[in-house]
Amino acid sequence: NAQSDCSTFYPFTTGSTFQMTSYDAKEKASAIVDYVVSQVSQHEGKEIATVSSIVKDGDGKSITEITFEVSCNGDLISMDFKSMANPQILEQYKDMDVKMSGSNLEFPNNLTVGQSLPEATLQIQIGMGGIKMNVDTTIQNRKVEGTENITTPAGSFDCFVITYDTAVKVAGINQTTQSKQWLAKGVGMVKQENFDKKGKVSSSSVLTKFSK
Secondary structure, three states: OOOOOOOOOOOOOOOOEEEEEEEEOOOOEEEEEEEEEEEEEEEOOEEEEEEEEEEEEOOOOEEEEEEEEEEEOOOEEEEOHHHHOOHHHHHHOOOOEEEEEEEOEEEEOOOOOOOEEOOEEEEEEEEEOOEEEEEEEEEEEEEEEEEEEEEEOOEEEEEEEEEEEEEEEEOOEEEEEEEEEEEEOOOEEEEEEEEOOOOOEEEEEEEEEEEO
16 A cells, blocks of 8 residues: 555555545535545556545535546646536535536646646536536636645645636536645645635635545
8 A cells, every 4th residue: 555656746545535625705614525545556557546535515414426536647647527526516416417527637746836737627417307507617727836835634735836717607607716726745635715706715625634
């Protein structure tokens, strides 16, 4: 179960666990996601970590379970598009038929300040009594803005700070929001903040537990 040398930022260690807790604008817990690296394998020159996650509401009641993959080729980490699904959306439509597709979220192992990162997409199709609704999300304008030390309930971490825009289209209505993400070596994301049009934090996610 030794840590793989392939990935700089994401724990490729079987049995690693981490928990992200999401909060609304009033800092009330809105969702809790528990992750575990259930398997690490090799395929076509890549190392692949299979991650199982349980999504719960703010009160700890289970909403859904999602399994996704994170792959590494030594230079690049690629996270399955399903990992980008918003827990609040999954809670809102938990009793409906939900299908997901998209393009993966990528992080180079050698992040540097000022670097631009590729965009990623997520399409969610929701079936409601014969009616289908699409939620199309594009994560764009990703840039490494700097470095910062962040303290969360899981510990203190030296992080790269990444900013990006999230463009969402639902039923023909477009909305774009700005976000900031803190990424630590050997851990992955330890914090994220999403901002409204006035620049105030509208929601956030924090690493509340981590072990490997």
